[in-house]
Amino acid sequence: MRTTPSTSHSSRHDPIAGALAADRLNARAIIFFTMSAAAPLTVVAGLVPTAYAVTGSTVLPAAFLIMGVVLAAFSTGYVAMARHMPSAGALYTYISRGLGRPAGVGAAWVALIAYNCMQTGLYGAVGSALTPMLYRWFGISPPWWLIALAAWALVAVLGVMRVGVNSRVLAILLVAEVTAILVLDVTDLFHPAADMAVEMLSPAVALTSPGLGPSLMIAAVGFVGFESAATFSEESREPGRTVPRATYATVAIIAGLYALSAWAMAVAIGPGAIVETARRDGARTIFVLAAGHWSSLMVDIVQVLFVTGLVAAKVAFHGATARYAFALGRERLLPAAFGRTRPRSGAPLVGSIAQSVLGLAVIVTYAVAGLDPLVDLFYFVGTAGGFGVLLLIFVTSIAVIYYFARHAHGQDLRQRLIRLTPAAMAAGALATIMWLISSNFAALLGVPQDHWLVTFVPQLYVTVAALGVQYGVFLRWLQPNMYARIGMGAKAALPSTPLN
Amino acid sequence: MDWTPPATGGARGRTALLLADDLFFTMWDTTHAGLPYLHPSRATLGLAGALIGELVLRDRLTVEGEHLRVIDTRRVHENVADGALASIMASPRHTAVRTWLEYLAKNAVKNVTGRLIAARLLTREKPTLLGRERFRYTQFTKAMWPSTRLRLDLDERAPMTVQDMLLAALVDACDLMRVVIEDPADRPAAAAYLTALLKERMPQPLKDLVGGVRAVVGDSVLTYR
Numbered sequence: 001m002r003t004t005p006s007t008s009h010s011s012r013h014d015p016i017a018g019a020l021a022a023d024r025l026n027a028r029a030i031i032f033f034t035m036s037a038a039a040p041l042t043v044v045a046g047l048v049p050t051a052y053a054v055t056g057s058t059v060l061p062a063a064f065l066i067m068g069v070v071l072a073a074f075s076t077g078y079v080a081m082a083r084h085m086p087s088a089g090a091l092y093t094y095i096s097r098g099l100g101r102p103a104g105v106g107a108a109w110v111a112l113i114a115y116n117c118m119q120t121g122l123y124g125a126v127g128s129a130l131t132p133m134l135y136r137w138f139g140i141s142p143p144w145w146l147i148a149l150a151a152w153a154l155v156a157v158l159g160v161m162r163v164g165v166n167s168r169v170l171a172i173l174l175v176a177e178v179t180a181i182l183v184l185d186v187t188d189l190f191h192p193a194a195d196m197a198v199e200m201l202s203p204a205v206a207l208t209s210p211g212l213g214p215s216l217m218i219a220a221v222g223f224v225g226f227e228s229a230a231t232f233s234e235e236s237r238e239p240g241r242t243v244p245r246a247t248y249a250t251v252a253i254i255a256g257l258y259a260l261s262a263w264a265m266a267v268a269i270g271p272g273a274i275v276e277t278a279r280r281d282g283a284r285t286i287f288v289l290a291a292g293h294w295s296s297l298m299v300d301i302v303q304v305l306f307v308t309g310l311v312a313a314k315v316a317f318h319g320a321t322a323r324y325a326f327a328l329g330r331e332r333l334l335p336a337a338f339g340r341t342r343p344r345s346g347a348p349l350v351g352s353i354a355q356s357v358l359g360l361a362v363i364v365t366y367a368v369a370g371l372d373p374l375v376d377l378f379y380f381v382g383t384a385g386g387f388g389v390l391l392l393i394f395v396t397s398i399a400v401i402y403y404f405a406r407h408a409h410g411q412d413l414r415q416r417l418i419r420l421t422p423a424a425m426a427a428g429a430l431a432t433i434m435w436l437i438s439s440n441f442a443a444l445l446g447v448p449q450d451h452w453l454v455t456f457v458p459q460l461y462v463t464v465a466a467l468g469v470q471y472g473v474f475l476r477w478l479q480p481n482m483y484a485r486i487g488m489g490a491k492a493a494l495p496s497t498p499l500n
Numbered sequence: 501m502d503w504t505p506p507a508t509g510g511a512r513g514r515t516a517l518l519l520a521d522d523l524f525f526t527m528w529d530t531t532h533a534g535l536p537y538l539h540p541s542r543a544t545l546g547l548a549g550a551l552i553g554e555l556v557l558r559d560r561l562t563v564e565g566e567h568l569r570v571i572d573t574r575r576v577h578e579n580v581a582d583g584a585l586a587s588i589m590a591s592p593r594h595t596a597v598r599t600w601l602e603y604l605a606k607n608a609v610k611n612v613t614g615r616l617i618a619a620r621l622l623t624r625e626k627p628t629l630l631g632r633e634r635f636r637y638t639q640f641t642k643a644m645w646p647s648t649r650l651r652l653d654l655d656e657r658a659p660m661t662v663q664d665m666l667l668a669a670l671v672d673a674c675d676l677m678r679v680v681i682e683d684p685a686d687r688p689a690a691a692a693y694l695t696a697l698l699k700e701r702m703p704q705p706l707k708d709l710v711g712g713v714r715a716v717v718g719d720s721v722l723t724y725r
Contacts (some may be wrong), residue, residue: 016591016603088723115590235723323722328719341675341721348721427525490718493673495708 015283024237030246037172038225039313044261049285051218052278054446057211061263063219070429077423079244082230088343088487093393096487098399106465114388119317120362123148124377143369156356179347185264193270213436214444221386252271319430325351397427512649513661520550522646528690534634546674547608550711564707567595580611654690675712
């Protein structure tokens with residue numbers, strides 16, 4: 001029996017529910033939280049041109065739309081399952097419940113690597129994005145790694161102090177970022193280089209293109225974060241309605257905004273020239289474009305927003321990954337020290353420090369090796385992380401089907417089939433996408449087929465997942481109490497174990 | 501660690517204040533900053549756990565798993581505890597410990613400090629324009645005694661009263677044991693003693709309550725925004 005106050009209807013008659021509902025989130029607040037971490041300007045200015053440059057394909061706008069449809073279908077089952085979760089946590093908690101706890105351990109470890117890849121990759125974006133701006137504004141050109149280290153120090157200190165970026169500030173920044181993106185998109189569309197190239201938005205055209213797999217993978221990176229709306233379940237006013245609404249809206253906004261931006265950029269430059277231009281200008285592509293139509297003040301404002309958005313995303317990602325390690329520490333899937341906090345701030349101390357150490361190691365390694373921050377760090381490492389998250393989404397889509405196949409929740413066969421149809425179609429589509437990506441991994445990374453990275457990334461995830469599953473089986477025999485609490489997050493401390 | 505926990509008793513624990521009052525003095529730096537040692541959101545959840553604990557210790561409530569149940573409707577003749585009991589009795593459809601922790605946390609600081617101020621054990625400093633509300637002790641020994649008592653009992657592996665075991669468990673659930681046991685070298689032994697003591701001697705309803713507090717405090721870290 002759950003007695004968590006949830007409905008506004010009941011809160012009118014129930015003082016307890018009414019008092020607690022005041023602190024709870026509505027769909028708009030949840031969309032703001034998930035979208036802020038998604039950092040739209042980082043994706044549009046950083047990821048989109050890099051994707052054009054590396055894949056050499058122009059199907060990216062359609063890929064965003066296809067991915068949006070697939071993830072919306074995936075979300076039907078995902079949000080339905082969230083209602084039945086004792087702890088609506090990260091994706092591995094769904095995998096634990098749907099496919100069993102050993103699979104959940106494997107997923108938890110895969111997620112730890114994937115999210116850490118994505119958060120360390122952002123240091124490359126910070127470094128490479130700020131270098132030209134500092135030159136333009138102050139006439140100085142420090143190496144990218146010095147800027148990355150400054151950002152690293154800021155994030156490390158804020159992480160331990162648990163100073164998040166204030167949610168109102170985040171909301172203002174997000175609105176400003178989205179407004180800037182839309183203004184630039186409209187400007188681009190009013191100044192086409194040749195024709196409007198509407199075929200770039202056509203899924204039918206994209207489906208026959210060899211560049212589809214890599215483009216879908218990059219599109220998926222842009223969506224990372226949409227899955228977190230469900231983790232606000234317990235904090236939302238009406239979990240049964242708020243969370244689905246927030247999830248679908250986030251998917252729709254991301255798909256629409258990024259498809260529009262990727263398309264507009266190509267229209268303004270010309271579909272035939274976008275790849276070459278992106279290879280030449282990198283993360284400066286949209287600013288070079290904007291400079292052609294807008295005053296330098298406007299370009300400066302967008303550049304400032306790009307930097308603030310990147311730093312805010314970095315702080316948010318750092319905090320989210322540290323909290324993820326905290327949850328695993330509480331479940332003892334990481335050493336228990338990860339489940340401790342810094343008293344005064346309540347920051348997940350060990351998780352935060354561990355990430356900072358990892359970030360420092362990565363920045364120093366890349367600096368010493370002389371690697372490119374945008375392509376080798378932001379794109380390669382970030383995409384490797386995105387691949388891990390997509391893998392988790394795919395496995396979660398199967399877990400959702402397994403779960404509802406075994407739990408009727410009072411529905412007859414016909415109702416269950418109706419519920420499961422979009423989820424099953426999403427699982428099939430995600431399987432196809434995973435196959436497309438895996439078979440085009442070299443093209444995705446823009447490296448030769450025999451490059452060590454092509455097999456390393458998938459093998460890393462498979463190995464870690466296998467080790468996780470083995471550890472889960474080991475726990476079942478030797479630590480049944482710990483085993484019973486896998487997938488519970490901080491609720492691992494609760495006396496009962498509602499997972500079955 | 502191979503040893504048998506001593507029988508409950510606890511000479512020092514007999515001089516305790518009410519549970520939430522003891523927890524307040526353990527959590528708040530009433531000598532210097534006047535602020536809690538831990539994040540306010542978690543301090544209030546810990547105090548709410550202590551308020552429920554007071555009613556369990558007085559046999560008004562029991563905790564079974566994740567739910568609580570009223571077992572005796574008589575007042576305890578203490579305003580804060582009676583207020584909490586009255587609220588719980590007035591809303592029988594809410595039985596989740598989590599719901600009551602979150603609800604009681606809303607006014608926990610106001611209620612507990614009000615009680616301590618009325619007992620002339622605490623004073624409240626008016627908040628400055630941008631500052632936070634600060635609290636100062638009025639009797640140093642009484643303010644220091646709860647954390648000192650816990651430290652001595654845990655260091656010496658002394659017997660503890662049930663109330664002090666619950667106090668120690670709540671401090672640990674709020675991740676605040678490092679404030680009580682200041683020397684890091686002493687913490688592993690103290691933690692081992694407390695774990696064994698709670699396992700052997702703590703009544704099940706209190707174990708369940710502490711589990712609920714630990715979970716909701718942990719969730720407050722995860723859902724930080």
